[in-house]
Amino acid sequence: MSLNAAVGPRVTDRLTSAGTRFTPSRRRVVDALLAAPGPVTPAELDRMLDGAVPLSSLYRAIAMLEEAGVVTRTHDPAGVILIELSEWLAGHHHHLVCRSCGEVIDVEIPHDTEMGIRTFIDQIAAEAGYAVTGHRIDIEGTCRSCRRA
Amino acid sequence: MSLNAAVGPRVTDRLTSAGTRFTPSRRRVVDALLAAPGPVTPAELDRMLDGAVPLSSLYRAIAMLEEAGVVTRTHDPAGVILIELSEWLAGHHHHLVCRSCGEVIDVEIPHDTEMGIRTFIDQIAAEAGYAVTGHRIDIEGTCRSCRRA
């Protein structure tokens, strides 16, 4: 998959308001993330980009994109850094995580279920004095191929 | 809080079936985790234990306890390792995470809501060919004191 035409300008806007620009390296990173079925590690990004972006630049591109709100950093259960496009680009979704091989894929939840979840989340957070900014749901399990093995 | 009387024997059993034993260092780690209001980092554990367990031993104790299923390793949004007691000891719960200071506290969800969540989780996982082993819900927000600041 190549860089979706609708995404470019929106990312550019974000970076512009962050006082920076959408350079080739950053474009490559966003492009790779669009092509991925879920969050990826920096090492995987490096592989996907076939070393086109040196590690130091890759990490910096990730940091810049994160600061601009274009990508988000999460972690798999084993602690590996995972990068993915932010919700406003990738849509709200959750993760299915394989405990065995570490694979992470995006999944969506029915809208009404999502609404129900938000209701109790807001309640619980309010009780604790938290202002909610988001939520994550990770479904942990064993993927098809790991179950076979 | 000191080591709950009911916990000791159960942990001992677990470690025994893992072919190892509940040594003083490991006891200290479990004790500290019981005293914490949520998951803690190895560094925090070290502080809580006031250096009583050298870092290398601390990490090893954590690894052993994890292997025996006594503790679980997760991560805060910034990627820091967080250790907590496993569900069979701490009960099923979820996390309220402060995006600003990194604080993580345990929260419980109404039983019927939890049931509803499991239903769709099982569905989604089945579609993807995953065998579900658990799930995590992190509510992200800003805690009371960080909001003031």
Next chain:
DNA sequence: AAGTGACATGAGAATGGTTCTCATTGTTAG
């Protein structure tokens, strides 16, 4: 009670992913 073997510990070295430094290159604005 002493011996024995296996497991646990502690100090420090090694590792490796991530971040930092700095000289260089590229880009934008006047």
Next chain:
DNA sequence: CTAACAATGAGAACCATTCTCATGTCACTT
């Protein structure tokens, strides 16, 4: 065109975590 500034790339630095190995401790046998 050129001055100012941002981005890049190579490698060094950093630091949390893991590994190594010599030593200490425990449980079990006789």
